[in-house]
Amino acid sequence: MTQISYAAVLPMLLVFGGAMIGVLIEAFAPRRFRHEAQVTLTLLTLVAALVAIATSARDHQGITAAGAVVIDGPALIFQGVIVALAAVGVLAMAERFTADEADAFTQSGAAVPGSPREAAAVRLGATSTEVFPLTLFAVAGMMLFPASADLLVMFVALEVLSLPLYILSGLARRRRLLSQEASLKYFLLGAFSSAFFLFGAALIYGYAGSLELSDIATAVQNQSGMDGLLIPGVLLVVVGLLFKVGAAPFHAWTPDVYQGAPSPVTGFMAAGTKVAAFGALLRVLYVAFEGVRWDWMPILWGVAILTMVVGAVLSVTQTDMKRLLAYSSIAHAGFILVGVLALNQKGVSSTLFYLVAYGFMTIAAFAIVALVRSSGNEATHLSQWAGLGKRSPIVAGVFAFLLLAFTGIPLTSGFTAKFAVFAAAVAGGGTWLVIVGIICSGITAFVYIRIIVLMYFSEPAGDTMVMTPTVMSTLCISLGTLVTLWLGIIPSPLLDLASQSTLFLR
Numbered sequence: 001m002t003q004i005s006y007a008a009v010l011p012m013l014l015v016f017g018g019a020m021i022g023v024l025i026e027a028f029a030p031r032r033f034r035h036e037a038q039v040t041l042t043l044l045t046l047v048a049a050l051v052a053i054a055t056s057a058r059d060h061q062g063i064t065a066a067g068a069v070v071i072d073g074p075a076l077i078f079q080g081v082i083v084a085l086a087a088v089g090v091l092a093m094a095e096r097f098t099a100d101e102a103d104a105f106t107q108s109g110a111a112v113p114g115s116p117r118e119a120a121a122v123r124l125g126a127t128s129t130e131v132f133p134l135t136l137f138a139v140a141g142m143m144l145f146p147a148s149a150d151l152l153v154m155f156v157a158l159e160v161l162s163l164p165l166y167i168l169s170g171l172a173r174r175r176r177l178l179s180q181e182a183s184l185k186y187f188l189l190g191a192f193s194s195a196f197f198l199f200g201a202a203l204i205y206g207y208a209g210s211l212e213l214s215d216i217a218t219a220v221q222n223q224s225g226m227d228g229l230l231i232p233g234v235l236l237v238v239v240g241l242l243f244k245v246g247a248a249p250f251h252a253w254t255p256d257v258y259q260g261a262p263s264p265v266t267g268f269m270a271a272g273t274k275v276a277a278f279g280a281l282l283r284v285l286y287v288a289f290e291g292v293r294w295d296w297m298p299i300l301w302g303v304a305i306l307t308m309v310v311g312a313v314l315s316v317t318q319t320d321m322k323r324l325l326a327y328s329s330i331a332h333a334g335f336i337l338v339g340v341l342a343l344n345q346k347g348v349s350s351t352l353f354y355l356v357a358y359g360f361m362t363i364a365a366f367a368i369v370a371l372v373r374s375s376g377n378e379a380t381h382l383s384q385w386a387g388l389g390k391r392s393p394i395v396a397g398v399f400a401f402l403l404l405a406f407t408g409i410p411l412t413s414g415f416t417a418k419f420a421v422f423a424a425a426v427a428g429g430g431t432w433l434v435i436v437g438i439i440c441s442g443i444t445a446f447v448y449i450r451i452i453v454l455m456y457f458s459e460p461a462g463d464t465m466v467m468t469p470t471v472m473s474t475l476c477i478s479l480g481t482l483v484t485l486w487l488g489i490i491p492s493p494l495l496d497l498a499s500q501s502t503l504f505l506r
Helices: 006-028 031-056 073-093 116-124 131-147 151-168 176-208 213-222 227-245 253-260 263-288 290-316 321-340 345-369 393-407 413-427 431-456 471-489 492-499
Strands: 062-064 069-071 372-374
Touching: 006 031, 006 062, 006 069, 006 073, 006 131, 031 073, 031 131, 069 073, 069 131, 073 131, 073 263, 073 345, 073 471, 131 151, 131 263, 151 176, 151 227, 151 263, 176 213, 176 227, 176 253, 213 263, 213 290, 227 263, 227 290, 227 321, 253 263, 253 321, 263 290, 263 321, 263 345, 290 321, 290 431, 321 345, 321 413, 321 431, 345 393, 345 413, 345 471, 345 492, 393 413, 393 431, 393 471, 413 431, 413 471
Parallel strands: none
Antiparallel strands: 062 069
């Protein structure tokens, strides 16, 4: 593999640099200027990173950072998607309904809920602007995750993207105890998953004598004689990655964290983490462990089927909108795994397309959830959404369109994405996976259509209202909706780009 200069990692350095500048702003900038400064810095940093990624795509691809980072077609595509989704997610995080109120986040994240310290922060009009540098740190880790050519670097990226998300999950302004509980659960279960990944990496090192993915692939082909360490190591590493995508049976954190975290953070986390984790999973399976595919593939088939069934069936029983979308996320993780297990170039391109489609529709959906209020809190119980089509036709219409995209109705990105992964799976011999996927898609369709019926064919109840979105939320929801429509009507440009970027450098 060709060695390239450190300029290839410029996009990641830009994001890390922007995060460090954000920390300095938190430390030294006057309080009244912090929100505008942080939002401006974060968006400019992400735009600069996206331009740098587009520039890198024209340069020579190869490895850098002493063999620790690989820049190839899939890495660049994943990084570009992560940055684009982060920019849209930041728009939702920046929403402020009044001139001096940051609505989604608590005024004092370190304060005990209901304490005098928190009350003082409210009186002073404090805002949790630290969410923006934390988001940039998470984005930097997400960008490094699918570009890691070494299991140790991959573990570092896993921790860099995870730690800020643990904090962000506990910063909800309302229902603080639920938010802090979500943060604690995410941290504890995330620590377990990281331990699984690290233990698996240690076993792989014992087998191959190296943590570099290319060296591991060579050892697998040569059968080093330590075969008893290989399959347990593979499975433990994969468990650590499956936790991040929310695949069953490693999904237990997902409903609680999605429900308790601030809605803009939930949308960003659901979209960005999935892209990064699936990118890393593809690289590990396709580069390092493809030589033993028949050993781990049956297990991952079972995981994919279980994930689709759990996500689809349990979504039927949910009465909280955010928990329902969490189980929907689990089901979509199963659909994406169907594309991953195709183990061909169509599988890679269809997975990339699905992640883009799912990411934009998810961020927009959670941005809408943040707008619907009842008694001053987010109206997350399904009964509070009754008659929303009569109270706010535009918001209800956009949300209904996004639900149809989740369902996979034609002329939405969801339909094209599901068709792409199912077609790739059939070509790779995964017909049974596709059959289960179609059945589970039918189950989730019932769930989504039930919400649409509730919004349009029920009488309004209670004091549910829709906050008037500012430019930030309007732009976030509009971008997510337009991309969902565009990818449903004209999917060819993205599919062609993904098809040209499916070869992993080894």
